[in-house]
Amino acid sequence: MSVLFAIVLLPLAGALLPRSLQFMGRHVVATAAALPVLAALLLLFLAAPAVIGEGALWQASLPWLPGAGLSLAFRLDGLAWLFALLILGIGLLVIVYGHYYLHKNDPGGRFFSLLLLFMAAMLGVVTADNLILLVVFWELTSISSFLLIGYWSEQSAARKGARMALTLTGAGGLALLAGVILIGQTVGSYDLGTVLASGDLIRADALYPLMLVLVLLGVFTKSAQFPFHFWLPHAMAAPTPVSAYLHSATMVKAGVFLLARFYPALAGTDLWFVLVSSAGLATLLVGAWMALFRHDLKGLLAYSTISHLGLITLLFGLNTPLAAVAAVFHIINHATFKASLFMAAGIVDHETGTRDIRQLGGLRRYMPYTAALASIAAMAMAGVPLLNGFLSKEMFFAEALDTPLYGSLNWFVPLLATLAGMLSVAYSVRFVHDVFFGIAPPALQAHQPHEPPRFMRVPVEILVVLCLAVGIVPALLVGPLLAASAAATLGAPLPEYSLAIWHGFNLPLAMSVVALVGGGLLYHFRMPLFTLQRRWPKPHAPDVFEHSIQQLIVAAAAFVRFVDNGALQRYMAWLLLPVALIMLAVIGSKPDWLGDHSMMPVDGLAILGTALAVVASLATVILRRQRLVALLLISIVGLIVSLTFLRLSAPDLALTQLSVEVVTVLLLMLAMYFLPTRGTIESSRWDISRDLFLSLSIGAGIGLLALFVMTHPGETISAFFIENSVPGGGGKNVVNVILVDFRGFDTLGEITVLAIAAAGIYALLENLGLCLPLYDPDGRRWAKERYPVVLQVISRAVLPIALLVAMYILVRGHNMPGGGFIAGLVTAVALVLQYVANGVHWVHARVPNNYHPLVAFGVALAAVTGLASLLVGYPFLTSTFGHLHWPVVGEFELASAMLFDLGVYITVVGATLLILAKLGKLSVVESGEGN
Amino acid sequence: MEIMVALMIAVMTGCGVYLILRLRTFPVVLGLTMLSYAVNIFLFAMGRLRADAPAVIGEAANYTDPLPQALVLTAIVIGFAMTAFLMALALRAWGEFGTDHVDGKTVEQDATDEERR
Incomplete structure (x- = not known):
């Protein structure tokens, strides 16, 4: 099964190449980036007959931290194969496209290295056969996508977008880790196969709601589900190849992938239905609505992506096997048409220098070929028949009609689904019509844009051909793949479904027609809507985000100032407070303070010495401002300490203490000579009571602890030393x-x-x-x-x-x-x-x-x-x-x-x-x- | 005797803790010294108390526990080094900042506080 390792490791190892070969020029860098991907893709196809044809499950594993239940375990089933295909296939196209997209001055080596790193991380997520390993790769996708979004680090928007994406997906990743650990603890294994087979055990667990919410937090942040959707549009500050790759085909799909992956383990409950389907439904509508009003091409596509991810989430949330099949199908279709649309948007940006829809128009005359490609892809997005988007959207409508669980409110799901379909049609029309049709603005006419380089278009062509081909002959092209991946998702026998284009006159078809016609009308009468939209307050997500981060920093700083105000008393009080509390607990436990260990008799000298030490100690505290007196008093304490050692059979200690006493007093006298005497300050009353509390409780506690130990017999290892001192040490x-x-x-x-x-x-x-x-x-x-x-x-x-x-x-x-x-x-x-x-x-x-x-x-x-x-x-x-x-x-x-x-x-x-x-x-x- | 020693430990610890919470460097150094005494006797007392039984072979019929003594012996010397270090720090702070206060306030803040009073 080393093939499995190779598929993940090839991009990972390949990530080193582009950066280190940067000095050899752009072409070498791009080739070096493409080769490992191509190799991994070939290996993936080698696995196809077994995994897709026979539905086999390939697994490979190496122990990593067996004690923590972590192993380098990979699995390749239908679902993993499908995602690996998307990651590697679209990845290869993006590398080709990116080579032409990047400016000569952009550091291509870094770009492709990061892209390959991300690819490896993504492959790791989809093929991981161990929950912890999955989270590790999940985090790696967050980090590498942060670096890719912030690729043009000199732009403030890129930095802000990257930070926001990292914060949200990183926080989601932490939640996911917590959820995964809970699942692993419940099941008793982090092995994915075991977890998937233990669905009933997980769902019956008392902590199931917590696990579900934690995992869903990871999913929703990654897949930009409402209300965590706002980072995605701002991640569009990334270079367009990154947007096409991460934010349409792969990373944002990691969330829905996880829904699919954990479907057998977590789905099937009412809680799952309510959480997942309502988040999906809200995202579907919010995304589609917002997409219509974007003036930035990539912003429009970003919100459309959010909307489509919401659709997929909603399908998974419906808890029926057929809906899950539709969800998997839509993952495939969305990846193809959205990636090609992003690339088309990138071409427009590349050739005209702007992505603002208001400054574009009539591009059909300058780049007819690109216009045609973009139009077909947009039609797929709108769900026009004979294109792949139509098929999955039809399945979605059918499932929306079939929602069982909202009770008497069931009717609103198909209604809202149709509304979302209308909005989707409207923004698709806007994307095509406002950019490629109509009359070009004068500035654009002067610019005279033209078609992009030949090979920059090839990736778009391939994807658009796929959109068409899947739309026309679905069963032939994706039938086996869909069957294998859906079966792997469900972990159960597949339901009956048909991939035909024509199902006769039925309600879903009617909904499609309504959506198409309504969408067209919506676009036609969009101006009042735009006016309405303009009146709404539009919080700028980065500002809001930065503001809340700033507030967090201010709060943290205030907390730090409270704890760490530069005053020694504050630090010491914080350190001593827990000690005091422990001591109070010790005193409160009231053990037998005076044990039965034979005690030494007391004599008058001992009482005198103790009284002297006690009085001198207290006097040191009271007379501390008369420094010479305090010094004399503390040396009395030291003297009594050395006499105590002498009395208690420790002549060595007594000698040491005595001589240390002399040098200490000398030291303190020297210091006293230099230190200022004026400038006495008083502690506040509150501080004094705090200090009294601390010193009394700690003093009493330590004293009682000492008393307890001294009056109880104990084991000692000293017999060894006494026995071996002369024979072993010669002393x-x-x-x-x-x-x-x-x-x-x-x-x-x-x-x-x-x-x-x-x-x-x-x-x-x-x-x-x-x-x-x-x-x-x-x-x-x-x-x-x-x-x-x-x-x-x-x-x-x-x-x-x-x-x-x-x-x-x-x-x-x-x-x-x-x-x-x-x-x-x-x-x-x-x-x-x-x-x-x-x-x-x-x-x-x-x-x-x-x-x-x-x-x-x-x-x-x-x-x-x-x-x-x-x-x-x-x-x-x-x-x-x-x-x-x-x-x-x-x-x-x-x-x-x-x-x-x-x-x-x-x-x-x-x-x-x-x-x-x-x-x-x-x-x-x-x-x-x-x- | 045990009670006497425990009393000494308790008083020295309390006084040491109170002193290291004062606002100027000199009492803090005194407090640390006092706390060192207390800690040393505490550690020593963990070997239980015994009279006329020094751990010198042949000098007595039975011997007290020598291990805490060895630990405390080095602790006394290290304690001196620590006190000296703190003193040097206090002197340096006095030289650099012109104040022997350890309440986190600068000389300027002290001056304004003075005026307010």
């Missing part, structure tokens, strides 16, 4: 072994973050000019004596001792509380003290002051240590250790993880100093005095 301090060995990768990531943060801070503070305050917040002048002698002396004495302690902490870290992080912080504190006591210049004269390489070296050392284990065939960061006997010192253990810890140490020292020195330097640079 007794399990926390440190976890850091540098078991979870070394984490630590590597962590010091990398530290390095990045330091680099970021450096970048933020680089070239920052801050005014140095001369006075403190209370208005006192800052002391001129910047470096007190006592501090200088003590700090210089402390430095070697502090460094020694840091080394000791680093080395012992594997076995005793300590390690790279703590040692690094202690070293940093010792060095920062030198900055504080002696000034930046003094320190930088003695210590290398470029900390960037240090940070990089630290991270690199840790990483290289990890990589070394790769060299000897172990996973990244595997550690090894051994024991050395040092004279005097005695037994000494050496682990590779210690080298890693050294990397951590260097990174921490470098990053901390990089940050603080940069901040400290701000004052030196600005004041320009220094030490």
Whole structure:
């Protein structure tokens, strides 16, 4: 069945050719576009004997995302074959026509590439055997048609039309996707065959109305059904070959194709009847009425297309097999006559430079041949006997007479059908008479239009001959095709029908006659109608559309301004609100807060510490405007935190917290010096109550959660670490072994973050000019004596001792509380003290002051240590250790993880100093005095 | 003891949240610092509380859970880097915009508000 893949893939692969061959000239491009289509068409005809002759079903499938029920599955039955024929056949004609239509300066490569892409997408829609795949191709048709409508992107009308088409069909596509997923969920499979066989299951489902409406939204937007019809006339900003192809023969037919495809699965209910037939009927009339008053040739054809699509939809909506057959038949006929009419309109535009009916006339004298072709095609559109349009229209009238379901209102369906037929005749006459007959306006006479190039006419000729041939010998030409495609549509035995031209004198014939005569009269007496029409308000669809889009944007912008008003409080409140709500839910669930896990006894020291922390925290909040006091208070909190760690068997944490506390306070003091003190603003009362709500609920919730966990026993994986610390990691301090060995990768990531943060801070503070305050917040002048002698002396004495302690902490870290992080912080504190006591210049004269390489070296050392284990065939960061006997010192253990810890140490020292020195330097640079 | 620790966590969290909702940079930095304390103790407390049982092999009869400790240790250092970053951001904003307010209003808006009052 690779033939099936080839039919879709040939245009898809061929889409690459025209654009890439553009430099070789227009003829090569057009040929390159035509060849894959021709090949695919030949393959399609190879499949004809089986699919059309024997009614076989060809299927081919490749798994794509089997878990999601998505496979590259294709099927070729009668219906798919018919549409593939329309797509490829008319596509080929459009390529020939387009080659002559396009101006030399138009980029032909892009045009044909997009056209082929669209063709492939369309083929995918009609041959897809998987619902999701169908939607994928459906979306692809929307996107490629957007690009084709906007082909002349320099024109504002083209851009607007394209945007409107994309918005509507895209939204419809989303609805379709939702509908298809619902169907797939109900049926349990996205396989089209299974879905089509499960019609009863779908129709019985409670969600059937929703599925139907969603699918119909996709159908109605794509096929420009009322009230979504307005995008189609504005899509006429596209080059005429695109209009002829997409907006008469193929894309707008995708919607009705879907009606046909899902007919066995979704049709047959009253809801289907009401929704589909009323949308179709409304579209039929609105389109026909609007078409009569268009002055733009393509606009007239566009509204006529809308009207005919409405007719097809109405037929599908009638819920009878015969109506479905008529619908399929009309799809064929409409595609042939409408495509040829679009091409004729394009020829007129091409040769005269205008498509405005009011500026045209009498063209029969200049292009008699085109005039004849257009007249025949227009007669087919009007439903004149001996042409294909007559046959399907006759079938339509017969079905309209046979409507069973509107009850006592049944009579109005045939009435409205006849009225639509009259309008259709009237606008067809207008199309032919106003353009080709009468007297040419003077401007046109001066222009002297002539017949188009020979081959620009050939596609029109072929289509017009088909209109005639089908009209005269229908059974011979389309009998088998119609039978096969209608059978595939119904998924059931075909009803009795006759394709004869003459059925005797009957009511449908009478309706046809009334429509023809009435239409002629309508055209004759059109002037009063035109006057009437002019009085009606005519909303300009793009304006209305753009206006509503603009309003949407304004509303969205207002919403964004509400959520994102640039205030930190607003963001934080939005982030914290869900947290607060979750916390309230947690509190509301009232579990057993105090579990039976054995609790630690409380002593007086603990109570004192807790009370201190609580008071200091609250005082920080209250006294936050007295910054120095607030800073002292928060450092009390930090101190209690480190004491808590110490008390609760976490000496490493206590050491870390203590040294971090020192650098944090230094940092905040430096910042405090620079930040302005004046300019206090008050939160509004509402803001304060919001903040109180958030902080109280989150604080209470987190506290209760912690209490709950602490008082309930839990599983832990730490037994592994404790057991393997000495035999596996060679260290007794399990926390440190976890850091540098078991979870070394984490630590590597962590010091990398530290390095990045330091680099970021450096970048933020680089070239920052801050005014140095001369006075403190209370208005006192800052002391001129910047470096007190006592501090200088003590700090210089402390430095070697502090460094020694840091080394000791680093080395012992594997076995005793300590390690790279703590040692690094202690070293940093010792060095920062030198900055504080002696000034930046003094320190930088003695210590290398470029900390960037240090940070990089630290991270690199840790990483290289990890990589070394790769060299000897172990996973990244595997550690090894051994024991050395040092004279005097005695037994000494050496682990590779210690080298890693050294990397951590260097990174921490470098990053901390990089940050603080940069901040400290701000004052030196600005004041320009220094030490 | 558990109740004491939970109380500390609750108060620190609440104070931290309240502070980061203030209108100027300095209290926001204080709030973040406070919130870091709370988060660190919270994470640490997930290993349950134990006295005199440091996770150093041979030092005690049984050991407390070392894993949260290892996590919190790096969290403390990263928390410092984060506070420093925020501080640098606040200083840069002060240098660039001439205000330490984080209420989304420009200096000009502030001035007009001032006049209105």
